[in-house]
Amino acid sequence: MSLSVITDGQVALATPRADARGTGALRAESHWAWCNGETVSSAPAVVWARIKGATDTHRDIPAKYWSDVTYRDDIAKIVCYESTWGYHAENGGQYGWFQMSSPLIATEGVHFSQYWAGSRSEGAGWFQCIAGERYIHSRYGTPIAAWAHEENYGWY
Secondary structure (H helix, E strand, O other), rough: OEEEEEOOOOOEEEEEEOOOOOOOOOOOOHHHHHHHHHHHOOHHHHHHHHHHHHHHHHHOOOHHHHHHHHHHHHHHHHHHHHOOOOOEEEEOOOOOOOOEEEHHHOOOOOOHHHHHHHOOOOHHHHHHHHHHHHHHHHOOOHHHHHHHHHHHHHOO
């Protein structure tokens, strides 16, 4: 699969594009395969910085979310599949890297305006990682369980 580069205003993001045979759009299986196989190597540095920063700063997010490579990789796979690295991705009422609804974002202690636009001191991705990691921790316990749910049901 070939890659195209999209700029989100902060970082260049590598995303899959339609294959060279001209099928027009990605098939869901292709996106799954890409996120499963290439996501960790294609993740923009800002994703890793935001995950590490959110994990280090908020004691309610287990340190293992950053220190355990499998956990970190599964968080990246979720972000890849849900938003293809677009921190301003929208799908109906779901937003950002983790594709969370506004009410769900609020239950994780983050204001939607912070989640979407950041603050004076932190970018939107930092708040998105806080909300996303808290959600994963409260609903699934681990990123491994959240990714397994994503693989089985197509959402987490």
